[in-house]
Amino acid sequence: MxxxxxxxxxxxxxxxxxxxxxxxxxxxxxxxxxxxxxxxxxxxxxxxxxxxEGRSAQAGYxxxxxxxxxxxxxxxxxxxxxxxxxxxxxxxxxxxGPSPDTALVVELVAEQFAWNFQYPGPDGKFGRRDVQFIEPANPIGLDPQDPAGKDDITTVNELHVPLGKPTILNMSSKDVIHSFFVPEFRVKQDIVPGMKISLWFEPTLAGRFEIGCAQLCGVAHSMMRGDAYVHTPSEYEAWLKAQSGQAPATTAANAATGNSNGSSTF
Ligand SMILES: [Cu+2]
CATH class of the missing domain: 1.10.287 (Helix Hairpins)
Incomplete structure (x- = not known):
């Protein structure tokens, strides 16, 4: 940063x-x-x-x-x-806002104290989510029976987006109010439990930018941070391909920074 x-x-x-x-x-x-x-x-x-001399200060207009x-x-x-x-x-x-047809659409599930991102995968369809499936290995509660969710890509504290294309984030919260804030993108939006709130932006600069939570949300609020990676379109496609592969690999970016928060693929 x-x-x-x-x-x-x-x-x-x-x-x-x-x-x-x-x-x-x-x-x-x-x-x-x-x-x-x-x-x-x-x-x-x-x-x-x-x-x-001979004239007093006076009030009035x-x-x-x-x-x-x-x-x-x-x-x-x-x-x-x-x-x-x-x-x-x-x-x-x-x-x-842009049309979802011309934009990258990503689901964001905020929680104390992490940012969970869901990409629809090659089929372009988001898998169904339900609270009953939430567990440590499945923080957003993806339905294991839903075929649309089989190829979905999920990351924790890592948002990857292509340069020069609008990204729409459909955001929800699992617990309290959080606020998605990327100062370099000039975006800040509260995420309110029980509501689906959308935000969009179009990156103009490749690089890594800090995602902060801008709403005091609990004891580890200050540690609720992530990274937004803006890739060139070809780099982004390569990242997407790597995530869609069989092996649940950590991303190259993650390995390079030694980010212990990690990114899980399943
Ligand atoms: Cu927060």
């Missing part, structure tokens, strides 16, 4: 970084400008209405409307920000 975080914003690794960073920078610049302008206005008032002029400019700016920036980007990120 070294190099992904610095003094400013984290490395930009998804298509959301452009509009999100624009908003963060614009709002900071606007707040700085408003702070300076108010400070100048305040200093002007202090000098202009100071107590002088020269004109109530005139004193509202600065507020009017701030109001217009804020309404423009909502109408032209916030609503269109919220719609694009949270409402519109």
């Amino acid at each position: 070294k190099g992904n975080y610095g003094w400013g914003l984290p490395v930009a690794a998804s298509t959301f970084a452009g509009p999100i960073d624009f908003g963060i920078k614009l709002i900071h610049a606007a707040m700085f400008a408003i702070f300076i302008l108010w400070a100048i206005f305040f200093a002007y008032l202090l000098l202009r209405y100071r107590r002088r 020269e004109s109530p409307l005139k004193s509202l002029i600065p507020d009017f400019f701030v109001l217009v700016f804020e309404i423009a920000l909502i109408v032209f920036y916030a609503i269109p980007n919220w719609h694009r990120i949270k409402i519109a």
